Amino acid sequence: MRILVAEDEADLGRTLQKSLAEDGYAVDWARTGAAALDKACATPYDTILLDVMLPGRCGLDVLAALRERGIKTPVLILTARDGVDDKVRGLDVGADDYMTKPFALTELLARVRALIRRASPEPVSELAAGPLVVDTGARVVRHGGTVIDLTAREYAILELLARRKGTVVSRSAIYDHVYDDREDTLSNVVDVFIATLRRKLVANVIRTRRGHGYIIDG
Numbered sequence: 001m002r003i004l005v006a007e008d009e010a011d012l013g014r015t016l017q018k019s020l021a022e023d024g025y026a027v028d029w030a031r032t033g034a035a036a037l038d039k040a041c042a043t044p045y046d047t048i049l050l051d052v053m054l055p056g057r058c059g060l061d062v063l064a065a066l067r068e069r070g071i072k073t074p075v076l077i078l079t080a081r082d083g084v085d086d087k088v089r090g091l092d093v094g095a096d097d098y099m100t101k102p103f104a105l106t107e108l109l110a111r112v113r114a115l116i117r118r119a120s121p122e123p124v125s126e127l128a129a130g131p132l133v134v135d136t137g138a139r140v141v142r143h144g145g146t147v148i149d150l151t152a153r154e155y156a157i158l159e160l161l162a163r164r165k166g167t168v169v170s171r172s173a174i175y176d177h178v179y180d181d182r183e184d185t186l187s188n189v190v191d192v193f194i195a196t197l198r199r200k201l202v203a204n205v206i207r208t209r210r211g212h213g214y215i216i217d218g
Contacts, residue, residue, distance in 0.1 A: 001024075001025050001026070001046040001047075001116065001156070001177070002025065002026045002027075002028070002043065002044075002045050002046055002176070002177065003020055003025045003026070003027050003028070003045060003046060003047050003048070003049065003112065004027075004028050004029075004030060004036065004039055004040055004043070004045045004047075004048045004049070005017060005020070005027055005028070005029045005030070005049045006029075006030045006031075006033070006035075006036035006040075006048065006049065006050045006051055006054060006059065006062070007029070007030075007031070007049065007051045007054075007078065008031045008032065008051060008053070008054055008055055009051075010031075012101075013029050013031065015105070016029075016049060016105075016108075017029050019105050019108075019109065020109070020112070021152075022152060023109055023112075023152060024139065024152035024153065024155060024156045024178075025046075025112075025156075026176065026177055026178055026179055028043065028045075031054075031055070032054055032055045032056045032057070033054040033055065033056045033057025033058060033059065033061065033062045034056050034057055036048075036050065036054065036059075036062050037057065037062045037065055037066070040062070040066055040071060040073065041066070041069065041071065044073070045073050046073070046074075046116050046119070047073065047074045047075075047076065047112050047115050047116055047119075048066075048073050048074070048075045048076070049076050049078055049108075049112075050062065050063060050075050050076065050077055050078065050095075051077075051078045051079065052077060052078070052079035052081065052086075052090070053079065053080070059077065059078075059079075060077075060089065060090060060093050063075055063077075063090075063093050063094050063095060064093050064094065066094070067093070067094040072119075073119075074096040074097075074115040074116070074118070074119045075094065075095050075096055075097075076095070076096065076097045076098070076099060076108075076111060076112065076115060077090045077095040077097070077098045077099070078099055078101060078103075079098070079099075079100060079101065080100065080101045081100070082100040096115055096118075097111055097114075097115060099111065125137040127159070127162040127163060127165070128162075128165075129158065129161070129162045129165065129205045129216050130203050130205035130216070131143060131144070131203045131205075132148075132158075132162075132201060132203055132205060134158060134159050134162045136159060139155055139159075140155070141155065141158060141201075143201070143202055143203060148200055148201060148202075149200070150197075150200060153178045153193065154193060154196065154197055154200070156177060156178050157174055157177070157178060157190075157193055157194070157197065158197060158201075158206075160173075160174065160177050161174075161206060161214060161215070161216045162216055164216075165215075165216045165217070166215070166216075166217065167215065168209045168212045168213045168214070168215045169213050169214055169215065170212065170213040171190045171191070171213055171214075173213070174190045174193075174213070174214070175189070175190050178193075194206060194208075194214060205217075
C-alpha cells in the first residue's frame, strides 16, 4: 500500500516516512502544496497525510482541489491548530480525519490503518494462498495455524500477490508497492524478496512468469 506524506517540516517528514515504511507502506513525500497536488493526482494512493500549513498552497486548498477532481483518497489532516472551527473547516472541505500536532506516532499509524480499512471496497480479513492464510487485519501469515515470521515488506509483497491471485504482478508493480520514490535499492531486490519468501513459506505458492512477473495461481 502506498501513502503520500505532504509535510514541509523536514524532521517530521523524515520521521513519518521512516515510521510508515517500517509499518510496511511505500511512502512518497511532498514538501509543498503544489507538489502534493501533482503527486495525488498522478498516483492512486491508499491514504494521504496532509499538513495544513504547506508552502505555496495550503493543505486545505489542496484537499478542496482533490475533491473537486473526484479524487476520493482518504485524507488525514495534520496541523498545529487545535481550535474547533479549524477542525470543522477541515472536515467540511473533505478530510476523513484530523490530528493535532504534536501527536503520538502509534496513534497516527492506528488512524492510517483505520482509514484504509474503511476505504477498502471489500472488508476481507483473510486471503487464501494455497495452504497459507494471509490475515490482513492482523497482518500475519499462517500455515496450518502457525504464524510465519515475515518482515513488513515480505508480508506486503505476499498480501499484494494474494489479493491479485490468478493475475501476474510485474516486478515494477511489486517494487512500487513496497518502496518509495526516494529509496536507492538493488535492481534485483524484488527477486531477492521472492526467493526469501519461498524459503520461509514452506508451501511453494509463488510462481514465476518469465519476462512478466510473479503470480499466485487462483
